[in-house]
Amino acid sequence: MKLTEKELEIVEILEQDARTKVVDIAKMVNISVNEAEALIKKLEENNVIVQYSSIVDWSKISGHEGVTAMIDVKVTPKRGVGFDEIAERIYRFKEVKALYLMSGAYDLSVIVEGKSMNEVANFVSQKLSTLDSVLSTTTHFILKKYKHDGTIFEKGEKDKRIVVSP
Amino acid sequence: MKQTKTYLSKTVEELKPSGIRRFFDLAAGMEGVISLGVGEPDFVTSWSVREAAILSLEQGYTSYTANAGLLELREEIAAYMENSFGLQYSASNEMIVTVGASQALDIALRAVVDPGDEVIVIEPSFVSYIPLVNLAGGKGVAVQTKKENDFKVTPAELEEVITHRTKAIILCSPNNPTGTMLNEQDLEAIATVAKNHDLVIISDEIYAELSYDEKFVSFAAIEEMRERTILISGFSKGFAMTGWRLGFVCAPKELTEAMLKIHQYAMMCAPTMAQFAAIEALKHGNEDVNGMRKSYRRRRNYFVQSLNEIGLECHTPGGAFYAFPSIERTGLTSEQFAERLLVEEKVAVVPGNVFGQSGEGHIRCSYASSMEQLQESIKRMKRFLERQF
Numbered sequence: 001m002k003l004t005e006k007e008l009e010i011v012e013i014l015e016q017d018a019r020t021k022v023v024d025i026a027k028m029v030n031i032s033v034n035e036a037e038a039l040i041k042k043l044e045e046n047n048v049i050v051q052y053s054s055i056v057d058w059s060k061i062s063g064h065e066g067v068t069a070m071i072d073v074k075v076t077p078k079r080g081v082g083f084d085e086i087a088e089r090i091y092r093f094k095e096v097k098a099l100y101l102m103s104g105a106y107d108l109s110v111i112v113e114g115k116s117m118n119e120v121a122n123f124v125s126q127k128l129s130t131l132d133s134v135l136s137t138t139t140h141f142i143l144k145k146y147k148h149d150g151t152i153f154e155k156g157e158k159d160k161r162i163v164v165s166p
Numbered sequence: 167m168k169q170t171k172t173y174l175s176k177t178v179e180e181l182k183p184s185g186i187r188r189f190f191d192l193a194a195g196m197e198g199v200i201s202l203g204v205g206e207p208d209f210v211t212s213w214s215v216r217e218a219a220i221l222s223l224e225q226g227y228t229s230y231t232a233n234a235g236l237l238e239l240r241e242e243i244a245a246y247m248e249n250s251f252g253l254q255y256s257a258s259n260e261m262i263v264t265v266g267a268s269q270a271l272d273i274a275l276r277a278v279v280d281p282g283d284e285v286i287v288i289e290p291s292f293v294s295y296i297p298l299v300n301l302a303g304g305k306g307v308a309v310q311t312k313k314e315n316d317f318k319v320t321p322a323e324l325e326e327v328i329t330h331r332t333k334a335i336i337l338c339s340p341n342n343p344t345g346t347m348l349n350e351q352d353l354e355a356i357a358t359v360a361k362n363h364d365l366v367i368i369s370d371e372i373y374a375e376l377s378y379d380e381k382f383v384s385f386a387a388i389e390e391m392r393e394r395t396i397l398i399s400g401f402s403k404g405f406a407m408t409g410w411r412l413g414f415v416c417a418p419k420e421l422t423e424a425m426l427k428i429h430q431y432a433m434m435c436a437p438t439m440a441q442f443a444a445i446e447a448l449k450h451g452n453e454d455v456n457g458m459r460k461s462y463r464r465r466r467n468y469f470v471q472s473l474n475e476i477g478l479e480c481h482t483p484g485g486a487f488y489a490f491p492s493i494e495r496t497g498l499t500s501e502q503f504a505e506r507l508l509v510e511e512k513v514a515v516v517p518g519n520v521f522g523q524s525g526e527g528h529i530r531c532s533y534a535s536s537m538e539q540l541q542e543s544i545k546r547m548k549r550f551l552e553r554q555f
Contacts, residue, residue: 013464017537024541027471028464157210163514164190164203166293166342 001046006031007039011048014040018052057153059145068097068113068145069120071128072106072138083107086133095123106138117141181300184293185520189504193514200543202531203514205342207487209406211443212454218446219410219439227438233430235263235414236441242448243414251374251384253397255416262422262429263436263444267372267400267413272298273432274368274396274415275334277424279304283333285368288319289522290490292342292370304333310524313492316481317344317524318352324359334366335359337385340373343521343530344490345466345483350383357388368396372413375404375455377485378463386416393418396425403486404455405447410440462487462534469533469540476548487534490518494527496555504529506554511546 003011009029013020020028026036043049058064075086083101090110091099098111110128114120120139129137145153171179186203193199234240240257247253255261264270271294279285279302287295289308296306309327311317324335337356339348348356360367369385386395400413415425429435466483473480473491480491493503500517507513507529518525533540 009460009464012460020537024468024537027468030467030471159208161201161204161206161208162190163193163199163201164186164516165205166184166186 001048003048007043010036010039011043014049014052018054055148055151057145065115066113067115067117067120068111068142069124070140070142071110071112071124072102072140073108073110073128074106074135074137075108075131075133076135077107078133086131089131090128093123093127095120095127177301177303181297184297185501186293186516189508189514189516189520192505193508196508196512199508199512199514200535200539200546201514202533202535202543203516204532204534206408206534207403207406207458208534208536209458211405211407211410212447212451214450215405215407215443215447219443222439222442227442229438231263231435231438231441233426233435234261235436236438236445239263239441239445239448242445243416246448247416251382251387253384253386253392253416255397256419259419260422261414261416262426263441264400264413264415264429265433265436266402266411267370267398268294269411269429269433270398270400270413270415271295271336271368271370272302273425273428274398274417275299275302275304276428277421278334278366278368278396280333282331284329284331285333286324286327286335287522288335288337290317290341290343290518290525290528291336291522292338293520295336295338299336305331307332308522310522312524313481313528317341317346317490318348319356321355321359324356328359328363328365332363332365334368336368336370338370338373339385340377340382340483340485341488342373342486343488343516343518343525345486345488346481347377347380347382347484347486349380350388353383353385353388353391357385357391360394361390364394366394366396367391369398371397371399373403373486374399376459376462376487378459378466379482379484382485396421401444401447404458405444405451406454406458407440407443407447410437410443412436412440412444465533465535465537465540468537469531469544472540472544473531473547476544477551478547487532489531489533490525490528491531492528496551500526500529507547507550510553511550513543513546513550 006029013025022036023033026033077083095112097113100109102109112120124139240261244255244257247255275298281303283304284307285299285304286307286309289310299306307327309323311319367385374382386392386397396417398415401407470480470482470489478491480489500519504515504517516530518528
């Protein structure tokens with residue numbers, strides 16, 4: 001789908017802050033509110049804007065238990081469907097938060113979330129590595145998130161400018 | 167105190183302190199102020215640029231550079247001027263790296279002004295122009311522009327103030343404080359005047375990277391104007407590097423040589439680590455600059471439309487990051503308006519009169535602030551206007 005300049009701007013604005021109000025978006029890209037609403041709807045219908053969600057720093061929430069692991073998976077691709085079939089089998093598991101086909105030393109990068117290391121380990125050993133096409137897995141647990149999807153978790157830098165200047 | 171004052175030079179004594187300082191003092195002591203009074207980007211210099219400066223320090227580049235600046239930086243500037251604006255300046259003898267565009271302005275004026283020479287300043291204007299002309303021994307002559315013309319100067323307005331002592335005109339496009347950008351036609355009209363009266367044009371193009379609707383045209387790109395143009399630019403605004411104090415000046419060889427004489431005695435060279443940072447900014451900063459420009463444009467669109475909605479009439483500025491709305495309908499002077507807005511609603515703006523007589527009846531609002539801050543400031547200004555007027 002080829003986007004117009006205005007549509008592209010809307011996507012960028014919403015990607016930065018999904019809560020930007022339509023009236024403000026309309027002003028920012030210099031179109032009417034109705035037009036902005038229509039364009040956003042079109043982008044949603046075409047699955048360009050797939051979903052609106054929040055970036056949550058779960059480590060701030062006391063009592064929260066959870067671990068994230070990145071798993072490198074080597075698989076045998078199948079004639080005709082390549083990696084797509086095995087990818088689909090993997091991403092359907094609710095534990096899988098993200099899945100990418102990679103170039104380089106392994107084929108699929110699987111991001112898995114679980115309540116504990118044990119839970120993730122079980123998922124890998126019982127679900128993932130037992131799949132027919134999976135040749136091997138290497139699991140890396142994430143110790144701390146500093147930056148996610150372009151957002152730095154620690155509070156941003158303070159405005160250090162003097163209040164009035166020429 | 168009385169005694170020490172006798173030590174002061176007449177020139178300095180006659181120099182008026184900037185009207186901006188009073189507002190700074192007023193706003194600086196208050197809590198919870200949203201400041202639209204800031205004349206600099208809200209972006210922090212991009213990390214790759216900061217990192218390049220850190221690396222230069224680690225490697226021990228802490229000595230002077232050539233007077234005109236690191237040759238590598240000048241070569242990058244030459245390429246940048248060519249690629250971005252279609253201008254050709256020799257890295258070896260037609261440019262000087264300066265301590266901000268401010269110092270470039272200072273050496274430019276000192277290079278061309280003799281005692282008593284007049285330099286035309288188009289108001290509303292950046293606050294430093296007339297004082298710098300005076301410090302160079304010249305006489306700053308203000309020409310007033312009109313809101314109806316989007317604060318663009320007309321040839322007739324220029325002709326009116328030109329005398330046989332007129333030596334130069336200072337141009338600033340995109341403009342601080344009005345945000346007005348001069349297009350090719352506007353520049354050509356000024357060029358005709360400059361040619362007829364054989365004037366030097368000091369073109370302050372520090373906001374060149376921040377133009378939003380039309381492509382920026384440099385005055386030096388206008389036919390036959392290069393030879394009489396001193397082009398001033400720098401890294402502060404487009405590259406978000408105000409605190410680095412790094413600018414540059416481009417001009418034909420003879421003018422550059424003259425400026426270099428002043429620069430070598432008065433300044434020696436621009437800070438070395440800032441020069442290394444600037445090399446990185448020119449080599450790899452293009453994407454950052456584009457991103458910042460986009461972000462300013464969105465905020466400009468939002469802010470200017472919102473100002474008009476709450477009843478502060480404002481033309482759409484083509485560049486820089488200032489909106490310059492009219493507050494005439496309130497019946498207040500710009501100083502009264504700015505002071506009451508600050509005290510009652512804690513929004514700091516700069517009263518238009520500090521930029522010259524024709525700035526009266528306006529306020530300068532910088533939209534180089536986060537969207538949240540801009541939204542909140544609009545809310546406050548709306549409340550302020552509804553309560554009073």
